Amino acid sequence: MAEYSALSLLKNALSGNRDWKPAWRKPAPKPSYDVIIVGGGGHGLATAYYLAAEHGITNVAVIEKSWLGSGNIGRNTTIVRSNYLLPDSIRFYDFSVKLWENLSHELNYNVMFSQRGVLNLAHNPGQADAYIRRGNAMRHGGGDALWLTREEIARKVPGLDLSGSARFPVVGGLLQQRAGTARHDAVAWGYARGADRRGVDLIENCEVTGFLRDGDRIVGVETSRGEIRARKVGLAVAGSTGRVLKLAGIDSFPIESHVLQAFVSEALKPFVDCVVTFGGGHLYMSQSDKGGLVFGGSLDYYNSYAQRGNLPTVEDVMSEICAMFPSVARLRLLRSWGGVMDMSMDGSPIITKGPLPGIYLNCGWCYGGFKATPASGFSFAHTIARDEPHAINAPYTLSRFERGAVIDETGHGPTPKLH
Amino acid sequence: MLISCPHCGPRDLAEFSYQGDATRIRPDPASTDAKAWYGYVYARPNPAGRHREFWQHAGGCRAHLLVVRDTLTHEIYEVTFARPLPGTGETA
Amino acid sequence: MSPRRAATGGLLDRTRTVRFTFDGQTYDGHPGDTLASALLANGVTLVGRSFKYHRPRGVFTAGIDEPNALVTVLKEGVREPNIPATRIELHDGLRAESQNRFPSLDYDFGALNQLGGRLIGAGFYYKTFMGPVIGPLKGTRFWMLCERFIRRAAGLGRADYGKDPSRYERMNAFCDVLVVGGGLAGLMAAEAAAKAGKRVILAEQEPAVGGFARWSGETIGGKPASVFAEQLAERLAGLDTVRLLSRTTVWGYYDGNTLAATERVCDHLAKAPKGNPRQRHWTIRAGKVVLAAGALERPIVFPGNDRPGVMLAGAVRRYATEHAVLPGDRTVLFTNNDSAYEAAVAIRRAGGHVTAIVDVRPSISEAAAALASEAGVVPLTGQAVVGTSGGKRLAGVTVQRFDAATGALSGDARPIECDSLAVSSGWQPVIHLASQAGGKAHWDEALQAFLPPQPGRSWTGAGAFMGRMTTAEALASGRDAGLDAAGKKPSRAKLPEVAPQPLDIAPAPVFEIKAKGKAFVDLQHDVTADDVRLAHREGFVSVEHLKRYTTLGMATDQGKSSNVPGLAIMAEARGIAIPEAGTTRFRPPFSPVAIGSIAAERYGDLRPDRLTPMHDWHVENGAAMTPAGLWHRPLVYAAPGETVEQAYIREAAAVRRSVGIVDVSTLGKIAVKGPDAAEFLDRVYTNTFSTLPVGKARYGLMLREDGIAFDDGTTWRLGENDFLMTTTTANAGPVMQHLEYFLDVIWPDLRVHLTSVTDAWAGAAIAGPNARKVLEKCVAGTAVDNEALPFMGIVEGAIGGAPVMICRLSFSGELAYEVYSGAGHGLHVWEALMEAGEEFAITPYGMEALGALRIEKGHVTGAEIDGRTTARDLYLDWMLSKKKPFVGSALMDRPALIDQNRIRLVGVVSLDGRPLGGGAHIVEKGSLDDLGQSIGHITAFCYSPELSKYIGLALVRGGKARHGTRAFVSDPLRKRFGPVEIVSHHFFDPEGRRMHG
Structure with a gap:
């Protein structure tokens, strides 16, 4: 298949764009593969890509219930960052940012990763200390972080309410300049095309309905398109983790599925350059290349598999964005949507072999799955290919909950709240 | 979403605070069975469908309610007090 | 006289003239006009530029579905971008600007994008701009360079940064029946439900109810339909069980039959009357909902279909009838159904000229033919428009023979001169709210449209929304829906006659004319039929992939006129039926809503302020207040010229030396x-x-x-x-x-x-060697000596006549007491304590001094109890009872929680005489240029007046084992690096002699 480039665009334009080929094939499932990845979202597609690209394992099928990229990869607020507090998190997400930085080249697909920076606003001295602790942790972990004064913030982000009379006055902010945004759908499509070009079968509209067993061992899946066997089955189904594990007979797991809403305004000429988060509540906002302000807040906070939220959260989020940018009150909300989050009990993911022989599990992404996509796929592929974790996902075990070795970034404990 | 508080009547979601899965059983306080405590503190059935869960009417009577709700549709089937009524040993 | 306004007719107040400006030019209109109708009346046809190609665009619709005529309204000193001109009611002083053009609407550099043509088709940006792999533009740099230009070219209107001066408010409403849509179906439903004894709210997004009846030209029971609707509305307004809300868009259907609506209270006025909000956010909890949201017309896709002067036929009919405005001097109609013939008649009645009716169908009904002849034109059946000409305004169309069954064109293309083209490919029910409620739409072959899912327990539907397109059906289905919502059986009572007889609304299944040239599906986002086919070719065939790859339906109109044609083109490319291609799930809001209106009363007032009873005293006495959660607490009481540090050192020293007082009501x-x-x-x-x-x-x-x-x-x-x-x-x-x-x-x-009881008690802590003397001076009813009030003892008494409860406990390490009184007495007691303390120079102190005092003592707070530390990490093991289980006892000694290498509480002392910093890290070695490995961090620090040093609390790997060792504070964010000594966190009076004294 042809490389994408300015030249290929020109050539195809001259022939009326009639010669473009499908970005990926639409194969029928084969009876067996070396590896099956359940879940054709960002993480599943990235895993398949890295299995092929890094480990030479190409006899792989990604099976997806719906269309590729129909889960949270296609319904997030597109933020990429590694501004974490704890060393395990910093190592993992910094690795991810490094993969992001070269991802468009790696995939020959413009995922539009734009390192426009993520700025966390702090509103009182205690919060400032907490952010500075985090920024210093990032720096000591080899990453980038800057502390901005209110005056520096005023220059960087016009329109913020930086007045002393604000309900939560801004005292400073933590800036990670290498962070930014990417085009979410493009990430799914880029990985899909990359995996497909290396021989991976991407099978859409194929729902897993059960698991094939040989004794204790999982040896494949039953699907709406028939049985498919494989030596190894990787699950990367995010919010559906509970449902899929139930099919494997696992009835209880440290994950809850919750709905998170996201919002976009009408398109505007450039309004805000970097990603800004509000510390007087829970809100993050950026502007897409098309011009829409993209923003989100907290979970609705009740177990849900419905991709729909409710009004109180909508009202909270709108209140907070207006408190941060008072001129936004006059702008208009265009669309809202909901995604189902796989909330783990410490806010950190699980990327591991098991919990049954033949199964490999990737879940627990909470709000943060999008930015993790490359590192998640990379380390999950490593875990599947080598039967042992990569250094970056070694802490993300399932046993950590029992041992007390949780990776609790927010300190909220064993609840999905606010992770 | 509206939740019918047995004390206060149907009230908006905004008045309630979610308190999570109601099917887990707390081990005996003196137990040191790590598996049992893991099961209580960390593991969840997380069903797609009917879910027994606690809500506190935090902006109202502050009672904890036992709610049966569908996690696929958000439809609420049943709301009772989490705490048995005095003298009855039963929930309302 | 406006060039295109008919001399008579229309639902306008012609006795009054309204003056407004568009792009700085002044025009006149009448009350009853929208900005769109007034611009059309003034002959203004170029009103906007499209998103991508910056093509000139004119008014396309007459309502909420407008993709082209988006303007920025300038009002109250702020900009409100992207408002459809079709939705702006004309009022005196209205100022509007066109968007997405530079330097002007007429001459727009962005139009150069059109030269890119096929090069910049759907998804082109995914295939390029990746830049070099090496060199100065490697990584993301090349893309970010390109992106800067792309971002400037994209976007529509420009927002400014000025605070929105408007006020918004919230209304919570409850009703038995909510009727969405104030057309005839909705009005009938509301009346039927109200007559059955139900409390009804009816919401209509337009300024006036009546909907289609306002411009249909029909009669109902012998009366003009618009009069029938008005009289029905008047009857409803007279009922106290009915609330009629106009200018109110129901935009969200949430769980538990909770619906969100926005009422535009003052947008149509030059100035909001005092006390009125700009908009009002309604949260409506309805027993049952009647959806009567009507239907929207769809265009036909053909080359050149975006030229200014091309409009939906229904819009032309509405402008001609309701606003007495003609879209042009010579109008051509292009249709696949009969409804366009009514537009032809409306044009004729308004004094306009219909040049031709081009109909893709090989033959038409007698009724349609009769209308054509009334409009003075012979229909060109079996033909199609295959192109348009003109620059910034339509100059003509090209017509060719067309086979509706195969889509094939034949014969010669003939030009027809015209300056207006009205198009229709049938009507699509407005099913958005039903889709939000969770149902799946189904395809109706006859109407070639998606109908809403089956009504359920929570809602029912009526009128065009249900595919009942005629006025007689609207009346009947509206009444039945109202009765159904009220729990009653359908009525058999006779309804008034509607004249003339309705036409057959069913369209021929033709959505696109394939000919040479750019044919637009999504006008605002410039998505062409070829883009849809390109998406198909590249495998983006599922409806969601189509939408995301091409951006079809993602513009401000959310594809209200483009979804069905886009889907039809994809279905044809795939060789499947339209319903097999699927439909997207609609999500709130139905149409764009001002973000401030949803924030409502919380705009400008995000969270409640929690103030202690002594708050005003603190402010009057020079306290700098700082937020603590929702509370406001004194940070320091700085004397003139004092820095925060100087102030807290003075306050803390005063506590150690004599006595201080601090407000602890927030505990x-x-x-x-x-x-x-x-x-x-x-x-x-x-x-x-x-x-x-x-x-x-x-x-x-x-x-x-x-x-x-x-x-x-x-x-x-x-x-x-x-x-x-x-x-x-x-x-x-x-x-x-x-x-x-x-x-x-x-x-x-x-x-x-x-x-x-947090808010019931006010609390003041007094601390310092003279604390007891202060109490002795002012406390009545109890002794406070060491015997009566030992450490951790509690007594009740009175201060200044107010009952108080006093507990002797200490956070500062000094002899200290917490004095609690009823909140209402808080200030009085505080002032009495200040007065009693005067001779001891009692010093009020704030959070900073409180912090300094507790750091000296090594007491932990939230900075150390941060949700990750254990009791053992904080050396609070002595508090863990071994005699009983307690919450947390079973899990607190898990292996990872008793690891010796955890970060644990220590004290640190700055060895270079410089301040430490909260959030600074601790390292064993390194420098600012070569950061070492972090072994922990500082949780809090202060200057200790007692020790004359900067000290801090820290959580450090290994904790106590490091006492007496050297390390470094490493704070690259604040560029601070220097030596520290790790010591016990009990800096001061570790035996607690002072507080027990």
Whole structure:
């Protein structure tokens, strides 16, 4: 298949764009593969890509219930960052940012990763200390972080309410300049095309309905398109983790599925350059290349598999964005949507072999799955290919909950709240 | 979403605070069975469908309610007090 | 006289003239006009530029579905971008600007994008701009360079940064029946439900109810349809069980039949009357909903279909009838159904000229033919428009023979001169709210449209929304829906006659004319039919992939006119039927809503302010206030010219030397009462409270279930079964909820009652060697000497005549007391304490001095109890009872929680005489240029007046084992690096002699 480039665009334009080929094939499932990845979202597609690209394992099928990229990869607020507090998190997400930085080249697909920076606003001295602790942790972990004064913030982000009379006055902010945004759908499509070009079968509209067993061992899946066997089955189904594990007979797991809403305004000429988060509540906002302000807040906070939220959260989020940018009150909300989050009990993911022989599990992404996509796929592929974790996902075990070795970034404990 | 508080009547979601899965059983306080405590503190059935869960009417009577709700549709089937009524040993 | 306004007719107030400006040019209109109708009346046809190619665009619709005529409204000194001109009611002084053009609407550099043509088709940006792999533009740099230009070219209107000066408000409403849509179906439903005794709210997004009846030209029961609708509305307005809301868009259908609506209260006025909000956010909880949202017309896709002057036929009909405006001098109609013929008649009646009716169908009904002849034109059947000409305004169309069955064109293309083209490919019910409610739409072959899902328990539907397109059906289905919502059976009573007889609305299944040239599906986003086919070719065939790859339907109109044609083109490319291609799920809002309106009363007032009873005193006495959660607390009481540091050092020194006073009203306070209260406390605290004597207090620690430290505070035993628990300020709410959960859910057998009394008590702590002397001067009714009031003792007495409760406990390490009074007496007691303390130079102190004093003592707060530390990490092991289980005891000693290498509490002393910093890290070696490995971090620091050094608390790997060792503070964010000594966190008076004294 042809490389994408300015030249290929020109050539195809001259022939009326009639010669473009499908970005990926639409194969029928084969009876067996070396590896099956359940879940054709960002993480599943990235895993398949890295299995092929890094480990030479190409006899792989990604099976997806719906269309590729129909889960949270296609319904997030597109933020990429590694501004974490704890060393395990910093190592993992910094690795991810490094993969992001070269991802468009790696995939020959413009995922539009734009390192426009993520700025966390702090509103009182205690919060400032907490952010500075985090920024210093990032720096000591080899990453980038800057502390901005209110005056520096005023220059960087016009329109913020930086007045002393604000309900939560801004005292400073933590800036990670290498962070930014990417085009979410493009990430799914880029990985899909990359995996497909290396021989991976991407099978859409194929729902897993059960698991094939040989004794204790999982040896494949039953699907709406028939049985498919494989030596190894990787699950990367995010919010559906509970449902899929139930099919494997696992009835209880440290994950809850919750709905998170996201919002976009009408398109505007450039309004805000970097990603800004509000510390007087829970809100993050950026502007897409098309011009829409993209923003989100907290979970609705009740177990849900419905991709729909409710009004109180909508009202909270709108209140907070207006408190941060008072001129936004006059702008208009265009669309809202909901995604189902796989909330783990410490806010950190699980990327591991098991919990049954033949199964490999990737879940627990909470709000943060999008930015993790490359590192998640990379380390999950490593875990599947080598039967042992990569250094970056070694802490993300399932046993950590029992041992007390949780990776609790927010300190909220064993609840999905606010992770 | 509206939740019918047995004390206060149907009230908006905004008045309630979610308190999570109601099917887990707390081990005996003196137990040191790590598996049992893991099961209580960390593991969840997380069903797609009917879910027994606690809500506190935090902006109202502050009672904890036992709610049966569908996690696929958000439809609420049943709301009772989490705490048995005095003298009855039963929930309302 | 406006060039295109008919001399008579229309629902306008011609006695008044309204003056407005568009792009700086002044025009006139009448009340009853929209900005769109007034611009059309003035002959203004070029009103906007499209998103991508910056093509010139004109008004396309007459309503909410407008993709082209988006303007920025300038009002109250702020800009409001992207408002459809079709939705702006004309008022005096209205100022509007066109968008997405530079330097002007007429001459727009962005139009150069059109030269890119096929090069910049759907998804082109995914295939390029990746830049070089090496060199200065490697990584993301090349893309980011390109992106800067792309971002400037994209976007529509420009927002500004000025604060929106408007006020918004919220209304909570409850009704038995909510009717969405004030057309005939909705009005009939509202009347039927109200007559059945139900409380009804009817919401209509337009300024006036009536909908289609306002411009249909029909008669109902012999009366003009618009009059029939008005009279029906008047009858409803007379009922006190009915609330009619106009200018109110119901935009969200949420769980539990909760619907969100926005009422535009003042947007149509030059100036909002005093006391009125700009918009009002309605949250409506409805027993049942009647959806009567009508239908929207769809265009036909053909080359050149975006030229200014091309409009939907229904819009032309509406402008001609309701606004007496003709879109042009010579109008051509292009249709696949009969409804366009009514537009032809409307043009004729308004005095306009219909040049031709081009109909893709090989033959038409007699009724349609009769209308054509009334309009003075012979229809060109079996033909299609295959192109248009003109620059910034339509100059003509090209017509060719067309086979509706095969889509094939034949014969010669003939030009027809015209300056207006009205198009229609049938009508699509507005099913958005039903889709939001969760149902799946189904395809109706006859109407070639998606109909809503089957009505369920929560809603029912009526009129065009249900595919009942004629007026007679709207009346009947509206009445039945109203009755159904009221729990009644359908009525058989006769309804008034509608004249003339309705036409057959069913369209021929033709959505696109394939000919040479750019044919637009999504006008605003410039998505062409070829883009849809390109998406198909590249495998983006599912409806969601189509939408995301091409951006079809993602513009401000959310594809209201483009979704169905786009889907039809994809279905044809795939060789499948339209319903097999699927439809997207609609999500709130139905149409764009001002973000401030949803924030409502919280815009400008995000959260409540919690103020202690002494708040005003603090402010009057020079306190700088700082937020602490929702509370405001004094940071320091700086004297003129003092820095924060100077102030807190002075305040803390005064406490150590003589006496200070601090407001502690914000501490959480929970009354724990009942026969099992002591047992309950034993279970939730790590230490024992059942042994606490009445009249004494004890410091307590709580863990979470997972064994991590949760909160600390003192609990006072006021009586055998009566305790007053205090919590940290930040955890007052979480602790209350934690306790209530255990009582309700885990230990329902315990006879304990909890009451949050945080706001009932005001608290002042007085601390320092002279604290007792101050009390002795002002406390009546009790002695306060060491015998009467020993350490951790509690007495009741009075200060200044106000009853108080005094507990001798210390956070500062000094001889100290907490004095609690009823909140209403708080200020009075505070002032009495200040007066009594005058001779000892009593010094009020704030959070900073409080912090300094506790750091000197090594007391922990939220910076150390941060949700990750254990009691052992904080060297609070002594508080962990071994005699009883407590919340957290089972899990607190898991392997990873007792690892010796965890970060644990220590003290640090700055060895270079410079300040430390909260959030700074600790390293064993390194420098700012070569950062070492972090072994922990500083949680809090201060200058210690007692030790004359900068000291801090820190969590450091290994904790105590490092006492006496050197390390470095490493704070690259603040560019601070320097030597520290790690010491015990008990800096000052470790034996506690001062507080026991």
